[in-house]
Amino acid sequence: MRWNGWGDPSRAKGLPLAVRTLLPLLLGRIRRPEPPVALDAVQLAPSALTADDLAAFRAAVGPQHxxxxxxxxIxxxxxxxxxxxLRRRQVEQAAPDAVVRPSTHxxxxxxxxVAVDRGIALIPFGGGTSxxxxxxxxxxxxxxxxxxxxxxxxxxxxxDEISGEAVLAAGTSGPEAEALLAAHGLExxxxxxxxRYATIGGFAAARSSGQNSAGNGRFDAMVTGIRVATPTGDIELGRAPGSAAGPDLVRIFLGSEGIFGVITEVRVRVHPIPRGRVFESWTFPDFAAGVExxxxxxxxxxxxxxxRLSDEAETAVSLAQIGRIGKALAKGASVVTVYEGERIAERRARVSAHLASAGGSSAGEGAAEDWLEGRFDGPYLRDSLLDAGVFCETLETATTWSNLHALRSAVADALTRGFAEAGAKSYVMCHVSHGxxxxxxxxxxxxxGIRSDPLTVWGLVKAGANDAILAAGGTISHHHAVGRDHAxxxxxxxxxxxxxxxxxxKRELDPAGILNPGAVIPLERTR
Amino acid sequence: MRWNGWGDPSRAKGLPLAVRTLLPLLLGRIRRPEPPVALDAVQLAPSALTADDLAAFRAAVGPQHxxxxxxxxIxxxxxxxxxxxLRRRQVEQAAPDAVVRPSTHxxxxxxxxVAVDRGIALIPFGGGTSxxxxxxxxxxxxxxxxxxxxxxxxxxxxxDEISGEAVLAAGTSGPEAEALLAAHGLExxxxxxxxRYATIGGFAAARSSGQNSAGNGRFDAMVTGIRVATPTGDIELGRAPGSAAGPDLVRIFLGSEGIFGVITEVRVRVHPIPRGRVFESWTFPDFAAGVExxxxxxxxxxxxxxxRLSDEAETAVSLAQIGRIGKALAKGASVVTVYEGERIAERRARVSAHLASAGGSSAGEGAAEDWLEGRFDGPYLRDSLLDAGVFCETLETATTWSNLHALRSAVADALTRGFAEAGAKSYVMCHVSHGxxxxxxxxxxxxxGIRSDPLTVWGLVKAGANDAILAAGGTISHHHAVGRDHAxxxxxxxxxxxxxxxxxxKRELDPAGILNPGAVIPLERTR
Structure with missing residues (x-):
């Protein structure tokens, strides 16, 4: 992973010409920022760990880890x-005092x-994609x-191939997990x-949703068991797929983001690798018809x-990215559908009937295929935008169908207004990724197009958007989770x-408060 | 509800002739018990509530409640x-000191x-079917x-008809809820x-599963929101169908059986009343083939x-109940399938292909229709058995597919052995109600056929079965919940x-420990 951006530097790509043309139209004149600081120019405070601290951790995990x-x-x-x-682009940075790499529960x-004995905070770290x-x-x-x-x-x-369950160590990355399962014909x-970077334990700790969650369920729904090391004891949960044995304690650790314990193993539901894949994209006259x-x-x-459904603004920019901005498609909202696995034709017919009944028109395979091919590449584009001086960020929420339009308006308005108050032109796009x-x-x-101090400006704008989400009845996160930003x-x-x-x-499992302090619940509420 | 048995006395039914013939063959000579005690012959200790206590509760809910x-x-x-x-058949009985009936949150x-102020325990009571x-x-x-x-x-x-969500007061019974929703074409x-008796709040508090859960999901999966009054504050949860806003706290109250708070409102997913219903029963050479x-x-x-799949022993007795014991069906295991709602023919064809591929043969509609007609009547049969001196009880668990047969054997053996050690012949039947x-x-x-002191004998046998469930990797309950018996x-x-x-x-929400003491967690662990 690039230290101050996304992913594999060799995959990084510049901004497509159409996007470069579009940006000044949308955002006005953009000021190119200072070039980012080099890794060896970053200034850190010296590590606060003593030689004894380091020795204790070395005894726990081996000296080389x-x-x-x-x-x-860094x-x-x-x-x-x-x-x-943006913080990675600054000279003075805050960083943990060391990195410790255990390999077993x-x-x-x-x-x-060690951390409890010595009063040292621990931040569980998987793929680093929070x-x-x-x-x-x-x-x-x-x-x-x-x-x-x-x-x-x-x-x-x-x-367990009969039950369709696999136990994966928590630090296994997405691609590693799929490769290990693929050797058994499973997915x-x-x-x-x-x-490409996040881990199985991270998916669980943050209640991840994936692009195939319509078919396979949220990660929450895939987890059938969990093993956790807490500062005051271990726990293994998840005896059976259906249970009424008290509250489902697995759900206390899903979404706990490392504040109660460290997830070390996750038992998940797996299925045979689907054969066949069919794409179809759709256009709708507007977002509301697509939602229906x-x-x-x-x-x-x-x-x-x-x-998934992109609104008019997102549809237009997506098309610009692939050089199709002129197409008639750009006038409405667009839907991508993908079908994998069993009974594809039957499922596609059923979905198509619903989409057509709501005013959709099939637009062939192309846009859906393009989406699939680029679906992990969004963050690379963000790096290029930041390099060009364009602020780019995402945020998300969820609500009931009846409240969806009111929530969307409230959030979009808060974003647009917030940037305008800071003197910045903005462009807000929206999609529905999960129904x-x-x-x-x-x-x-x-x-x-933020002219200066984007961290401060975004802090204010994002706070306004969060307020708008709660005031309009949304949840503060659909799949990005809470961390410190949403606490x-x-x-x-x-x-x-x-x-x-x-x-x-938290007090029961981590009375010393060493685990990921301030994540999920504000620090002052855990004391 | 009959005070010392199940349901509506006018629906009670005697034992079918075939069952009466079968019982001595299965269980040996059965001793007819003493007739049950009459309601007005029951002896209770006087209520421990003072006049002030009663006055305080009257002020809270109105004097007539x-x-x-x-x-x-009683x-x-x-x-x-x-x-x-069996306890209701004894002269001396333990009972709460009063019944208090609030009507609102x-x-x-x-x-x-009142209960916290005065140090009085409260047992939340819905349909009384625990x-x-x-x-x-x-x-x-x-x-x-x-x-x-x-x-x-x-x-x-x-x-909310657009979102398909209804908020029901927690004391609404199953039939009342369905009638209220049916007025809107929903179910x-x-x-x-x-x-027929249990309540919406009870379904939530006990993590109920229903006979249609294959199609509609467990009650857990239907709940989208909840309102709870705890001794130290109210809580409303469930903003969105998909959320990563920390651990899903709704799940802390599902399965909490009244120990953390009183569920007063439940938001549930509803769907249009399904049109059409098709039945099909199947026979399998044996239980293992049916499981497959x-x-x-x-x-x-x-x-x-x-x-649902009944093993050979349950299949034989079910047939006896409807006078068909001689039928060829009785030689194997049997499966009941019911289809309601959309695309019935397509779904039935798919399920049928799977069942046939595992060795099943279609056996027409009859048995499945009989099952549906009698599906709420099992408890009436138990009353008749108890009257005839036959002990009858149920217990349940769940596990992975790969462990199902080992778990079934372990529990069946524990039951048979336990009764044998008490000198009682027994007959153990098993079905798979949820996959x-x-x-x-x-x-x-x-x-x-327990000759004397069935409460003590069953206490020992059930403890042995519970030990066997845990030793064999099962969960202590799939849908009956925990209560005090499983704590x-x-x-x-x-x-x-x-x-x-x-x-x-528990300590955080109910520091005085007034709510359903000893349910879910053993009493000594909550202090």
Whole structure:
């Protein structure tokens, strides 16, 4: 992973000509920023760990797996939100005091013991793709903070082909998990945009949703069991697919983002690798008609593997990216559908009937195929935009179908207004990436021509958007999770009693408060 | 509800001749028990509530809704497990000190305040159909215990037809909910055997599964939101169908059986009343072949509304009940399938292909139709068996497909051995009522000719069966829940860290420990 941007530098791509042409029209004159700082020019405070601290961690994981080099510390200094990337462009940066890499559950347990004994905060770190500040090097009042890099906990630990269940070590990345399963003809089928880097444990800890979740379910729904090392004891959960044995405690760790314990193993549902894949894109006269189409599919059970709807603004820019901006398509909203696995023709016929009944027209395979091919590449585009001085970030929420349009307007207005107040022109795009029987997600991408101090401007704009989400009845996150960025709004969403529940679990499992301080619940509520 | 048995006395039925003929063959000579005690012959300890206590509750809910009559107290003395019914046949009985009937969330809140102020335990009471001791009048160290009857919290509070969501008051019974929704052309479609009496809040609190859960999902999956009054504050949860806003706190209250708070409102997913219904029953050479058929359907997505498999022993007795014991059917295992709603022919063809590929043969509509007609009547049969001196009880568990046969053998052996050690012949039947992609439930019905003290004998046999479930990797309950009867085994299932989590939530929300003491977690772990 590029240290100050996304992914594999060799895959990075410049801005397509059509986009470069479009940007000044949308955002006005854009000021090219200073070039980013070089890795060896970054200034870090010296590590706060003592020689004894380092020795204790070395005893836990082996001497070669404790690393306090500047490069490692910088590479674990945060996630991949736009603010993270902007911070990586600064000379002075905050970073954890060291990176520790356990390779087994027992080594994780040993690291927790060292951290508790010595009063050192630990930030569990998987693929490093958080976009909500879950990896900020926050000490939470402790004297030092260590990034607990879990990538060495990898592999397929067991496989039950009859039941269709696999146990994966938590640090296994998306592609590694699929390769291990593919050797048995099986697939997990979870493809968030972070797929190439994010880990199985991260998917669980952050309640990930993937691009194929229409067909395969959210990651929540794939998890059948979990093993967690907490500072005060281990726990293994998930005995049976259907249980009424008290509250489902697996759900306490899904979404816990490392504040209760470190997820070391995840048992997941797997299925045979689907044979065949069919694409179809659709156009709708407008976003509202597209929403109606997606609702019919979600409520009447069509069975697409992927279904997503881009609004007019996103449709236009997507087409610009692939050089088709002039096409008639650009006048409305667009839907991508993909079908994989069994009974494709039957499912496609059913979905098509629902989409047509809502005013959609089939637009062939091309746009859907293009989407699939580029589906993990969005973050590369963001790097190019940032290099060009264009601010670009995403945020997301979800609500019921009946509230979807009101929520979309409220958020779009808050974004546009927020940027305008900072004197920046902006362009707001929206898509629906996930539909459920009772509602759907809304995913916003914003471009803005921020003239100076984008971190401060975005902080204000994003706060306004979060306020608008809660005021309009949305959830503060559909799949990006909470981290530190959303913690104050989570507290509002679940109310005082909800925060007290989370804080009580936190105090019970992590009384010293060493685990990911300030993530999920505001720091002051966990004391 | 009959005070000492099941349901509507006018629907009670005697034992069919074939069953009466069969019983001595299966269980040996059976001793007819003493006739049950009459309601007015039951002896209760006087209510421990003071005049001030009663006045405080009257102020909370209105004078006519506080009832300390012997009849009301006895009617709230427990649930409907066989031990409950055997206790109802005794002269001396334990009962709550009064019954209090709030009608709104705010009145529930007021009752909680009275109970906390005065140190009185509260047992939330819906339809009274618990079979796991969740309604035992346990004081938990307090000076009195009150049954908080929630049946007056009823009605459809709001309906969102676009999103397919309804908010129901927690005390609404299954039939009432369906009638309210049917007025809008909608259905909830949750039909546990307790359907005619159990409440929406009870379904949520106990993580109910219904007979149509193959098609409509477990009750867990239907709940999109919840409102709860806890002793230390209210909470409303469930903003969106997909959320990554921290752990899903709704899941802390599903399965909480009233120990954290009183569920007052439940938001559920609803769907149009299905048109059309098709039945088909199947026979399999043996139970193992039937399991393979159900697994293929669950993993490859057939889409039945109901699918269940009875083993050879249950198949034989079911046929005896309807006078068909001589039929060839009785030689193997049997499967019932029901299809409701859209695309029935297509779904049936798919399921049929899976069942046939596993060795099943279609056996027409008859048996499936008979099953549907009698599906809520099992508990009436139990009353008749108890009257005839035959002990009859059920228990259930779930596990992965690969572990299903080992678990079934372990539980069946434990039951048979346990009764044999008590000198009782027994007959153990089993069915699979719910299949999931990764596993299935096992539901056991046992008949035994216990000569004396059936409560003690069953206590020992059931403990042995519970031990066998956990040792063989099953969950302590698939849908009956935990109550007090399963609490020690739940503690084993989730381990010390799991119990500490539940106890921490309990202490935070109910520091005085007034709510359903001893349910879910053993009493000594909540202090």
């Amino acid at each position: 404790v690393d306090d080099s500047a490069e490692s510390r 590479r674990h200094a945060g996630g991949r939100s736009t603010p993270d990337l 027992d080594e994780v347990r040993a690291c927790l013991d 976009v909500v500040g879950a990896l900020d090097p926050e000490r939470g009042g402790h004297r030092a903070v260590v990034s607990l890099d879990l990538r060495r906990l990898d592999g397929l630990l067991s496989l 997990l089928g979870h493809f968030p945009q972070s797929f 189409g997606l609702r019919r599919v979600a409520q009447h059970g069509g069975g697409p593997t992927v279904i 459920y029987p009772t509602g759907a997600s809304l995913y916003f991408t914003v471009l803005a 104050p709004w989570l507290a509002e969403e679940i109310g005082d009693t909800g925060v007290r529940i989370l804080a009580a679990i | 506080v009832d300390d009559s012997a009849e009301s107290r 009617r709230h003395a427990g649930g409907r497990s066989t031990p409950d019914l 705010d009145e529930v809140r007021a009752c909680l305040d 079979v796991v001791g969740a309604l035992d009048p346990e004081r938990g160290g307090h000076r009195a215990v009150v049954s908080l009857d929630l049946r007056r919290l009823d009605g459809l509070l709001s309906l 909830l479609g949750h039909f546990p055997q307790s359907f 058929g159900l697994r293929r359907v669950a993993q490859h997505g057939g889409g039945p509304t109901v699918i 999931y992609p990764t596993g299935a439930s096992l539901y056991f019905t046992v008949l035994a 020690p085994w739940l503690a084993e299932e989730i381990g010390d860290t799991g119990v500490r989590i539940l106890a921490a939530i």
